[in-house]
Amino acid sequence: MSDKKDKEAKPAKKGGGMIIKIGLAVALLGVGGGGVFALVATGVIGGTKAVIKEDKNPKLIKKGETDPFAPAAKEGEGEGAKGTEGEGGSAYRTLYFSFTEEFTSNLKGAGTLVQVSIACSTHRDYRVVLWVKKHELAIRSAMLAVLADTGEEDIQTPKGKEALQHRLTQAINKVLVETEGFGGVDAVYFKNFIIQ
Numbered sequence: 001m002s003d004k005k006d007k008e009a010k011p012a013k014k015g016g017g018m019i020i021k022i023g024l025a026v027a028l029l030g031v032g033g034g035g036v037f038a039l040v041a042t043g044v045i046g047g048t049k050a051v052i053k054e055d056k057n058p059k060l061i062k063k064g065e066t067d068p069f070a071p072a073a074k075e076g077e078g079e080g081a082k083g084t085e086g087e088g089g090s091a092y093r094t095l096y097f098s099f100t101e102e103f104t105s106n107l108k109g110a111g112t113l114v115q116v117s118i119a120c121s122t123h124r125d126y127r128v129v130l131w132v133k134k135h136e137l138a139i140r141s142a143m144l145a146v147l148a149d150t151g152e153e154d155i156q157t158p159k160g161k162e163a164l165q166h167r168l169t170q171a172i173n174k175v176l177v178e179t180e181g182f183g184g185v186d187a188v189y190f191k192n193f194i195i196q
Contacts, residue, residue, distance in 0.1 A: 059125050060124055063085035063090075063093050067093075069126040090123065092123035095121060095124075095126065096119055096120070096121050097120050097121075102192065103115070103116050103144060103147060108152075114147060114195050115196070117191035118168065118189065120186075124184045127184075131176055135179050139175045139176075146164070169185055172185045
């Protein structure tokens with residue numbers, strides 16, 4: 001009988017200690033997760049809010065719209081210009097800029113000279129024209145390099161002249177991208193073209 005008494009006298013095992021530890025761990029995880037959620041929700045940690053970067057490049061100006069960068073019209077000029085845009089063709093207004101001096105260059109592989117008067121155009125706001133004026137020296141240099149790299153046979157045909165216009169447009173835009181971060185010149189035009 002003494003064996004029965006010893007067995008009955010032994011204290012019962014405590015199973016509640018393990019349950020308390022598990023409950024405490026779950027509670028800590030819950031509090032920690034809630035704290036992290038609160039920090040993320042308030043923006044203290046985690047992902048940043050989407051930053052919308054404003055496009056500061058020159059904008060296309062539709063016919064009839066006001067260009068915020070255009071110089072103020074001189075007295076008597078502004079009123080007569082309203083309503084002069086045609087309804088056909090491009091939906092965008094075209095600005096022109098004429099280079100004041102002619103371009104004179106030797107042609108590649110020949111003793112021939114070319115002398116041209118050049119203008120360019122843009123459909124974007126007036127900043128493009130301001131940038132062309134501002135960087136005219138660098139643009140002239142780039143355009144003269146293009147002319148000097150052109151063979152006489154390349155400019156004898158209308159297609160050859162169109163290709164030269166395209167290369168000159170690229171040269172202007174390359175300078176503008178390097179200096180201002182944006183090109184914007186749409187086309188180059190020959191006002192005068194002499195080969196000697």
